[in-house]
Amino acid sequence: MPTTNTKGKSIDSLIAPANAPHPLASGELADFKVGVDTVIFSVDTEQHRLLVLLVLRHQAPFSDYWSLPGALVRVGESLEDAADRVLTEKIRVNNLYLEQLFTFGGPNRDPRESADAYNVRYLSVSHFALVRFEDTALIADGVSGIAWYPLSRVPQLAFDHNQILTYGYQRLRNKLQYSPVAFDVLPETFTLSDVYQLYTTVLGEGFSDYSNFRTRLLKLGILQDTGVKTSRGAGRPASLYRFDAEAFEPLKDRPMVFL
Amino acid sequence: MPTTNTKGKSIDSLIAPANAPHPLASGELADFKVGVDTVIFSVDTEQHRLLVLLVLRHQAPFSDYWSLPGALVRVGESLEDAADRVLTEKIRVNNLYLEQLFTFGGPNRDPRESADAYNVRYLSVSHFALVRFEDTALIADGVSGIAWYPLSRVPQLAFDHNQILTYGYQRLRNKLQYSPVAFDVLPETFTLSDVYQLYTTVLGEGFSDYSNFRTRLLKLGILQDTGVKTSRGAGRPASLYRFDAEAFEPLKDRPMVFL
DNA sequence: GCAAAAGTGTTCCGACTACACCCATGC
DNA sequence: GCATGGGTGTAGTCGGAACACTTTTGC
Numbered sequence: 001m002p003t004t005n006t007k008g009k010s011i012d013s014l015i016a017p018a019n020a021p022h023p024l025a026s027g028e029l030a031d032f033k034v035g036v037d038t039v040i041f042s043v044d045t046e047q048h049r050l051l052v053l054l055v056l057r058h059q060a061p062f063s064d065y066w067s068l069p070g071a072l073v074r075v076g077e078s079l080e081d082a083a084d085r086v087l088t089e090k091i092r093v094n095n096l097y098l099e100q101l102f103t104f105g106g107p108n109r110d111p112r113e114s115a116d117a118y119n120v121r122y123l124s125v126s127h128f129a130l131v132r133f134e135d136t137a138l139i140a141d142g143v144s145g146i147a148w149y150p151l152s153r154v155p156q157l158a159f160d161h162n163q164i165l166t167y168g169y170q171r172l173r174n175k176l177q178y179s180p181v182a183f184d185v186l187p188e189t190f191t192l193s194d195v196y197q198l199y200t201t202v203l204g205e206g207f208s209d210y211s212n213f214r215t216r217l218l219k220l221g222i223l224q225d226t227g228v229k230t231s232r233g234a235g236r237p238a239s240l241y242r243f244d245a246e247a248f249e250p251l252k253d254r255p256m257v258f259l
Numbered sequence: 260m261p262t263t264n265t266k267g268k269s270i271d272s273l274i275a276p277a278n279a280p281h282p283l284a285s286g287e288l289a290d291f292k293v294g295v296d297t298v299i300f301s302v303d304t305e306q307h308r309l310l311v312l313l314v315l316r317h318q319a320p321f322s323d324y325w326s327l328p329g330a331l332v333r334v335g336e337s338l339e340d341a342a343d344r345v346l347t348e349k350i351r352v353n354n355l356y357l358e359q360l361f362t363f364g365g366p367n368r369d370p371r372e373s374a375d376a377y378n379v380r381y382l383s384v385s386h387f388a389l390v391r392f393e394d395t396a397l398i399a400d401g402v403s404g405i406a407w408y409p410l411s412r413v414p415q416l417a418f419d420h421n422q423i424l425t426y427g428y429q430r431l432r433n434k435l436q437y438s439p440v441a442f443d444v445l446p447e448t449f450t451l452s453d454v455y456q457l458y459t460t461v462l463g464e465g466f467s468d469y470s471n472f473r474t475r476l477l478k479l480g481i482l483q484d485t486g487v488k489t490s491r492g493a494g495r496p497a498s499l500y501r502f503d504a505e506a507f508e509p510l511k512d513r514p515m516v517f518l
Numbered sequence: 519g520c521a522a523a524a525g526t527g528t529t530c531c532g533a534c535t536a537c538a539c540c541c542a543t544g545c
Numbered sequence: 546g547c548a549t550g551g552g553t554g555t556a557g558t559c560g561g562a563a564c565a566c567t568t569t570t571g572c
Contacts, residue, residue, distance in 0.1 A: 030334045032291040034364065034382060075289045075378060079364040103362045103384050105293065105338040119334060123293060123382075125362050193524075212562065214525075235523025236569040452551075471535070473552075478533095488542095494550030495542040 032105075035124045036082040037070035037161065039101065039168030040091070042133035042148065043185070045197040049150045051133065052165065053090065054157070056145030062158030066149075068165065070124070083127045090146055093136045097184040099175075101126040101168055104160060124159075128168040130175075132185045176202055177258055180222065183243035189226055191238035192217065199258070217258065222248045291364075294383045295341040296329035296420065298360070298427030299350070301392035301407065302444070304456040308409045310392065311424065312349065313416070315404030321417030325408075327424065329383070342386045349405055352395045356443040358434075360385040360427055363419060383418075387427040389434075391444045435461055436517055439481065442502035448485055450497035451476065458517070476517065481507045 040053040054066040069090045073082045083098060105123040138146050149155075154165065175181045182198050192214055199207065208216075217223065223241040231237040299312040313325040328349045332341045342357060364382040397405050408414075413424065434440045441457050451473055458466065467475075476482065483503045488496040 028334045029292055029331050030336065032293050032332075032382070033288055034291050034293075072288050073291075073364070075287045077289065079362065100361060102359060103338065105332070105384065123291070125364065191524085208561095209563070211525075211527095211564085216561085231570065233523085234521070234571045236525075238524060450551085467534095468536070470537090470552075470554095475534085490543065492550085493544045493548070495552075497551055 030121050031119070032121050032123050034073040034079075035070050035122055036073060036079060036086055037068045037124050037126045037164060038083055038086050038098075039068055039126065039128040039165055040087070040131060041129065041168070041172055042131045042136060043198050043201050044133050044148075045194065045201060048197070048201050050202055051148040052151055052154060053138075054147055054149050054154070055090065056147075057158055065158040066145075066155055067158035068126075068161045069146075079125055083129075086127075087129060087131075089139070091131070091136050091138055093131045095135055095185055096129055096131040097175075097181045098127060098129045099171075101128045101164070101171060104164065124164070126164045126168070128171055130172065130181055130185050132187075134187075173203060180243065180248060186243075189228070189240040189242050191230060191240060192223075193238060213258075220251070222251065289380050290378070291380050291382050293332045293338075294329050294381055295332060295338060295345055296327045296383050296385045296423060297342055297345045297357075298327055298385065298387040298424055299346070299390060300388065300427070300431055301390045301395060302457050302460050303392050303407075304453065304460060307456070307460050309461055310407040311410055311413060312397075313406055313408050313413070314349065315406075316417055324417040325404075325414055326417035327385075327420045328405075338384055342388075345386075346388060346390075348398070350390070350395050350397055352390045354394055354444055355388055355390040356434075356440045357386060357388045358430075360387045360423070360430060363423065383423070385423045385427070387430055389431065389440055389444050391446075393446075432462060439502065439507060445502075448487070448499040448501050450489060450499060451482075452497060472517075479510070481510065 042051050044051055053069055055069050057063055057065050057067050069086050071082055071086045071089070073079065079100070087093065087096065103123065103125045151169065156162065157165065176199065182195060186194060186198065193210070195217065196210055196213055199213070222244050224244045226240045226242055228240045229237040230240055301310050303310055312328055314328050316322055316324050316326050328345050330341055330345045330348070332338065338359070346352065346355065362382065362384045410428065415421065416424065435458065441454060445453060445457065452469070454476065455469055455472055458472070481503050482500040485499045485501055487499045489499055490496040
């Protein structure tokens, strides 16, 4: 979906694309409203589930459908501001990772386009976010439904939001493997198996052996052992570690693999 | 630039962001025109140079500055159609790879926003493309300047186009290492050193030994030896290979490294 | 003691590096 | 012949996979 390979496409097909321009108004510029839809993930390591935040729509179109949290960009507001606003309107959260995903902008992706006379188009700059589950309070305004859905039980969503969600999930998996986003969403100090739990719930069991994961993670040298031990029920107490941002700095932009 | 890490950002700073909304009209939706700006790369393996396509602007703003080829999205036109249009308006090309890059949409990134009274914002959905150099004819309409610039000699560009270009270059390097885009831009049959030349001009000398590159590339099993030999001047004739799309199919989405 | 969880070590094997070397052509 | 570029082979080394084993706790 994000890529287009037009190898061998002839010039003719490029000049007269399959979905031809609107006959009446070809050449005229389209007017847009710009929406920011955000795929907000969190990981419930207790229950070993990956969750997505969904909101229930109350207006047409797609009334009574669940959808990704979103908002339309206001005057003077940057895309990033709008994405932040979506987050803070729905949840209270201190620790998060946020990134732009993809921009969906085909005509007729939003039924409102044909409904009103002004021929305004709706474009969605989708984002994806990872937030700390334990540290997140949903803002229940009583009226609008809002809920964490396990990824496996997400229903049919409004607009093209299922597509966006699928893409966001892919991106989450990639990010987790190639960059230390996990530590943006873990507590200040954490055990190595906390990290492992997070990875397995997102990437699935068997992406790596625990002890090998351990070894590789420590070899990166981006974790500091605080020396403090924590005991959670039975079993040997675990060391608490801290993410060392300075040690990570030189590794930035460099390809790294946790898997 | 594409990512935002807001770890530790307090709720307050999220509610009242640094660049506060427009005082007069907070809460009102912004109206957008949507542009598609494309970073078009090609590789001149003869001269061992990576080239970017630039066009000279003739209207304000940024008159007489070079800029990335772009266009504003028309009524009924999808983002992808618009990107195709940008390509076909500037060059004639049969073989290319095209992908969406990033959407830049902060207020005041385009001087026109303040110039007109309607408070229309300009948003840029940037794309990047890789095209076959030998197979590409620039469309010189006599009036507008259009030229291939070696990446190292790109001047100060209009708008935030230098930023977009930088990001596009990064993406090109990544794509080359993790996916077979190179074959979208190579002739139907090619020698292994054709591939190597392409890689070294983009990634730089010394990203890999030639013979190791060879071995790894062949081990992937996605190239068919046609058996045909080609002789280019002195030296032993080289085998011509063909990209095997079917053999690649199962490797799709799987992480692969050419480097 | 035993189960549970954390942490260490070891063996095997494939992959990548850095070369040296052979092959086929033009001149 | 010899220069030029194409193509093959190999020895050393690094790192990951799999799994056995040890340590420290709760009960």
